Structure formats: C-alpha cells, structure tokens
Amino acid sequence: xxxxxxxxxxxxxLSAISRGRAFPASDLALRxxxxxxxxxxxxxxxxxxxxxxxxxxxxxxxxxxxVDDEAGDGVQITGFRTERNLTxxxxxxxxxxxxxxxxxxRTLLKGALADLWAEAGLRVKAAFEHxxxxxxxxGAAPQAFSVHDLRTAQPFAExxxxxxxxxxxxxxxxxxxxxxxxxxVTVKPADGLKAADRAVLLREITRDVARQxxxxxxxxxxxxxxxxxxxxxxxxxxxxxxxxxATADLDRPGEVSEAxxxxxAGVLRHLPALCAVLAPSTISYLRLTPHRWSAGFTAFGxxxxxxxxxxxxxxxxxxxxxxxxxxxxxRAPDAAASPYLVLAFxxxxxxxxxxxxxSAPPLVDGDPADLDAGRAARLGVRRLPESLDAxxxxxxxxxxxxxxxxEPMRSAYFAIKRAELSIVGxxxxxxxxxxxxxxx
Ligand code: GLU
Ligand code: MG
Numbered sequence: 493x494x495x496x497x498x499x500x501x502x503x504x505x506l507s508a509i510s511r512g513r514a515f516p517a518s519d520l521a522l523r524x525x526x527x528x529x530x531x532x533x534x535x536x537x538x539x540x541x542x543x544x545x546x547x548x549x550x551x552x553x554x555x556x557x558x559v560d561d562e563a564g565d566g567v568q569i570t571g572f573r574t575e576r577n578l579t580x581x582x583x584x585x586x587x588x589x590x591x592x593x594x595x596x597x598r599t600l601l602k603g604a605l606a607d608l609w610a611e612a613g614l615r616v617k618a619a620f621e622h623x624x625x626x627x628x629x630x631g632a633a634p635q636a637f638s639v640h641d642l643r644t645a646q647p648f649a650e651x652x653x654x655x656x657x658x659x660x661x662x663x664x665x666x667x668x669x670x671x672x673x674x675x676x677v678t679v680k681p682a683d684g685l686k687a688a689d690r691a692v693l694l695r696e697i698t699r700d701v702a703r704q705x706x707x708x709x710x711x712x713x714x715x716x717x718x719x720x721x722x723x724x725x726x727x728x729x730x731x732x733x734x735x736x737x738a739t740a741d742l743d744r745p746g747e748v749s750e751a752x753x754x755x756x757a758g759v760l761r762h763l764p765a766l767c768a769v770l771a772p773s774t775i776s777y778l779r780l781t782p783h784r785w786s787a788g789f790t791a792f793g794x795x796x797x798x799x800x801x802x803x804x805x806x807x808x809x810x811x812x813x814x815x816x817x818x819x820x821x822x823r824a825p826d827a828a829a830s831p832y833l834v835l836a837f838x839x840x841x842x843x844x845x846x847x848x849x850x851s852a853p854p855l856v857d858g859d860p861a862d863l864d865a866g867r868a869a870r871l872g873v874r875r876l877p878e879s880l881d882a883x884x885x886x887x888x889x890x891x892x893x894x895x896x897x898x899e900p901m902r903s904a905y906f907a908i909k910r911a912e913l914s915i916v917g918x919x920x921x922x923x924x925x926x927x928x929x930x931x932x
Contacts (some may be wrong), residue, residue, distance in 0.1 A: 499566060499579040501528045501557040504692040506597065506905050507539040508772075508830040508932070512557060517579055524563075527556035530585055535595045536904045539773070539828065539931040544911035548903040555593055557583040562685060567693055569700065570658045580659075580696075582689045594898040597832035598688070604839040604896075605684045612751070612846050614738055615731045616839065617819075619664075619681040620691035620831055623722040624698060625673045625715050625929075628707040634672035641668035645675065652677065652701045659697055661690045671720040681727065684835060691724070691831035695932075711827035712928040713771070714779040717921040721779025721786055724827050726834060727804065729819035730755065740818035746794045746803045746855050747818050753852020756801050756820065758845020759838055760790045760853050760872070763800060763824065765890035767876055767883040769837045769897075772909065773828035774880045774916055775924050780824060781878075782861035787824040789860040790874045792853040798860055800824050800876070824876070827932055840896040880917075884909055 499520055502512035513528040532555055536547030559566075559581045566579040585596035592599050608614050629644045642649065649666050656663040662680035669676045677698065679690055695711055702709035714721035730738040730752055741749040748756070759766070771780055782788040785797040793799030806817040825834045854871050856863070863873060877883040884906070887893055897905060916924045 497577065497579070499523070499581065501559070501581050501583045502692075503530070503557055503583055503585050504597065504830050504832065505535060505537060506830060506833070506901065506908055507537060508695075508828055509537065509539060510692055510696055511537070512583070514578070520579075524559055527558035527583070527586065527590075530555040530557045532595065532900075535585075535901070536907055538908050538911045538915065540912070540915050540927065542911070542915075544904070544907035546910065547907045548900050554588055556586050556588055556590070558586045558590065559583055562689075567659045567661075569693075569697060570655050580693070582692060595901045595904060597830045597836070597901075598685070600898075600901070601685060601688055601832040601836040601839075604836040604843070608839050608843050611843060613733055614751070615733075616684045616687075616835075617681040617729045617731055618684055618687035618835060619679055619727045620687060620694070620825075620834075621676065621678045621723075621725040621727060621821075622691070622694055622698075622711065622827065623669055623671075623674055623676045623724070624709050624711045624827075625671065625722065626675055626702060626707055626709050627673055628702075635668075636670045637668050641673075641675075648702060648705055648707055649675075651705065652698055655697045655701050656694065659693050661693055661697070669720075671715075671722075674720070674722065681729070684839070688831040688835050695827060710929045710932055712925065712932040713773055713776045713826035713828055715925050715929050717775075717778050717925060720784050722827065723779070723786055723823060724825045724829070724831075724834070726822040726825055726838060727819055728822065728838070737816050737818065739820065740815040742815055745852065746792075747815075748803055748820070748852065750852070751846060752820065754845040754848070754850045755842035756792055756845065757850035757853050758843065758848070759801060759822065759841040760792060761845065761850070762841040762890060762893045763790050764874065764877055764883070764886040765893035766837050766841060766887075767824060768880070768887035768909070769833050769905075770822075770825040770829050771883065772880070773826070773928055774913065775921070775928050776826050776828060777877070777879050777883075778921060778925075779826060780876055782859070785823075788876060789856075789868075790872065790876065791856040791860040793856045793860075796856060796858070797823075799856055803855075828928065837893070837896060841893065844892060880909065880913060
C-alpha cells in the first residue's frame with residue numbers, strides 16, 4: 493500500500509490537549525496561506541473528551557489554525573517507526589480574516605512576551621522540565637534514580653531522545669526519578685515562545701514513542717495519591733536587550749537582581765490565583781502538598797525544593813560564568829496546564845511586580861511547612877489553595893490576575909473547570925488519578 497506524507501496543524505488548548513487537522517504534505521504551500529478550519533466550541537473541550545455544557549460559543553462560528561513566521565518547515569514527529577512520520581506545525585487560532593482571536597493560548601503568550609519587552613526591555617529564556625510515569629516495561633522493579641530503572645526503560649529512553657532531537661527540541665537529560673516508574677526529561681532553554689512550543693511537542697513525542705513501543709507514558713499531575721507527583725518546572729531567566737542575563741546580581745541576597753526580585757514578588761503575590769491556571773486539575777492539589785518537593789506555599793528559596801520559586805544552583809567550576817547561569821525555577825505547574833498559559837500568566841504576574849517595583853520576597857531557608865505562623869506571616873509565606881475549587885475562587889477574587897485572561901477565553905476556561913469538577917470531583921482520589929492518567 494502506498495502512503496502519502498501528512499502534515500498537521502495543531503493547537504494546544506485550554507485543557508493542554510493538542511488537537512488539529514492533518515492534510516497531504518503536498519498541500520503545504522496552500523495551507524501556509526489559508527490555514528485549516530477550526531471551531532470555536534473546540535476551545536471548551538474538557539480533558540475528558542466532552543465539551544463543557546455551559547460554554548459561551550454555541551454551534552455558530554468558524555476559525556482558522558494558522559502558522560506564523562516562527563513555524564519554519566515544521567517539526568518532524570518521527571516516533572519509532574519511520575512510516576508514521578508526521579510534519580507538525582504549532583499554530584495560532586485566528587479569525588477567518590487572519591486577525592487575532594482572544595481564545596488562543598499561544599496568542600496570549602505572544603502578547604505577554606511583547607508587553608514584557610515593550611515595558612521592561614526584557615526577553616525571556618525558558619525551559620520546561622517534565623516528569624512522567626512510564627509503565628509496561630519488562631522487568632520493572634522500581635528503584636529511585638537507579639541504573640536498573642534506566643535499563644528497563646531502554647530502548648525507549650534513546651528512542652525518545654532521538655525523536656526529540658529530530659523535532660529540534662534539543663534534549664538535554666533523561667533520568668529515572670524518585671517515584672515508581674517516574675522519569676524526568678529536560679530540554680535546553682530557548683526563547684519564550686519556542687520554549688512553550690517545545691513543551692507541547694515534548695509531551696506529544698514522549699507519549700507517542702511510548703505508545704509505538706507498547707508502553708504507556710503519562711504526565712498526569714499525580715498517579716497515586718500516596719506517591720509523589722509529576723511536576724512541570726518552568727526554568728526562566730530574564731534577558732536584557734544586549735543578550736546579558738538580567739536575572740543575576742551577585743551582590744544581592746540569593747544573587748538575584750532587583751528586577752528579578754520584583755518579578756518573583758509579583759508572581760508570589762498572585763500565585764494563589766495563578767494556581768487555577770498552573771495546576772488546573774482536581775488532582776493537582778494532591779501534588780501541591782508539603783513534603784512532596786512540589787510547592788505548597790508562596791515561598792521564595794535559594795536552592796530550596798519546597799519553595800514555589802527556587803533560585804537554581806550554579807556550576808562553580810573553572811570556565812563556568814556564575815552570573816550567566818543564575819535563573820529562576822517556578823515549581824507549581826503541572827502538565828494539565830497549557831505551557832502557553834503557564835508562561836503567559838507567570839510573565840504577566842512578573843511584569844506586574846516590575847511595574848509596581850515590588851521588593852524581592854525574603855528567602856526562606858528550610859521547609860516552609862516548618863515555619864510557625866508568626867514567622868510565616870513575617871516572610872509573607874502563605875499556603876497555596878488546597879483544591880481546584882479554592883484555586884478557581886482565588887482567581888475570581890484576584891481582579892488583576894483575572895484581567896490577564898480575556899474573553900472568550902475566560903468564560904470557556906471556567907466552563908471547562910466547572911464541567912471537569914462535575915465529572916471527576918465526586919470520585920475517590922485514586923479514581924480521579926486514573927481518569928487524568930488516561931487523559932494526559
Ligand atoms: N516530583 C516533584 C514535583 O512534583 C519534583 C521533584 C524534583 O525534581 O525536585 O514537582
Ligand atoms: Mg524532578
């Protein structure tokens with residue numbers, strides 16, 4: 493049987509699911525101009541495959557998935573078997589006349605990046621560090637960080653690295669993590685939009701390679717309520733117009749600049765509201781609990797893995813520039829969140845901190861859960877929301893953060909979350925985990 497190469501135009505939506513339409517790759521020149529059709533109500537899809545009943549769109553209206561100048565020749569999704577190659581393009585969702593549509597997460601991120609540049613003269617370099625669970629491999633007898641686990645994950649591990657490389661995602665590291673069957677995969681930093689595109693591709697490619705090898709990879713925020721969660725830590729540095737690292741100031745506490753301190757203060761101020769976007773599943777709140785090295789509190793810490801914002805370590809060896817390496821890690825996000833929304837909201841909150849010239853939050857040493865109430869109050873350390881409901885209420889109550897989500901995205905987002913809560917909110921935690929493991 494002969495096969496015809498396919499190309500696909502994709503959008504990663506409010507539920508962090510990549511959806512799109514494929515066409516013969518020979519039509520690419522045409523499709524670059526025309527895009528492919530899309531439907532507004534698609535934006536109201538929950539992660540469980542049904543459209544939220546009270547979404548704002550109805551049956552009327554049309555949109556286009558369109559590539560931008562960043563798209564280049566697209567991305568090769570090679571997977572494991574070469575006959576299943578696919579050329580993928582991460583698109584913006586636009587109006588039929590090509591103008592912006594305020595439901596598109598990728599467009600939201602472009603706006604946040606443009607405002608950070610226009611108002612503060614800053615760009616960002618970012619990388620999303622992902623954890624996931626792999627199952628189905630033979631001989632698995634989990635041992636955290638072990639050679640044994642790495643060996644049982646071969647040849648998946650090298651197939652994944654090869655597929656990420658072929659997709660231009662610049663793989664950096666793959667390692668067995670702490671949880672049973674848990675792995676972490678990292679890619680090199682890139683400019684803001686490209687970093688978010690890479691995160692979308694990384695999830696698709698990881699699940700794809702596993703599927704083609706008869707394994708299963710899931711990025712669900714947590715798979716077993718008793719175990720550790722799967723984080724998506726956002727590593728970020730602020731970059732000056734001359735390309736220098738605006739995050740570092742070796743003479744200040746934590747070696748972070750005044751600007752980076754204001755940026756973090758903005759993020760921590762709005763973090764309870766941001767949780768509704770960064771940690772948007774019901775089970776995200778099983779993960780965002782103390783002692784799981786995720787993020788339970790609005791804490792800023794130097795090399796502190798219980799802090800929601802961590803100043804990362806540097807390599808202090810000959811030939812390494814210390815100031816060039818200083819960067820921030822935002823630890824609350826998980827893979828139920830769209831990378832575009834995660835980065836857009838963190839940039840918006842950081843920019844708000846810069847506008848208001850907020851001072852850097854004090855650094856928290858040790859576990860924030862161990863602070864007594866008085867000391868926590870003095871350090872500005874608050875517990876993050878403990879449920880999706882509470883996070884959504886925090887977002888509704890924070891008019892500044894709410895303004896970062898324009899209509900119709902806002903109505904669609906809350907409709908999805910209401911539907912999600914009604915589908916899984918009443919299930920036992922382990923059943924909720926199983927539903928999300930199937931979705932992510
Ligand atoms: N699994 C942890 C999380 O849920 C992160 C562990 C680590 O890599 O520090 O975020
Ligand atoms: Mg990890």
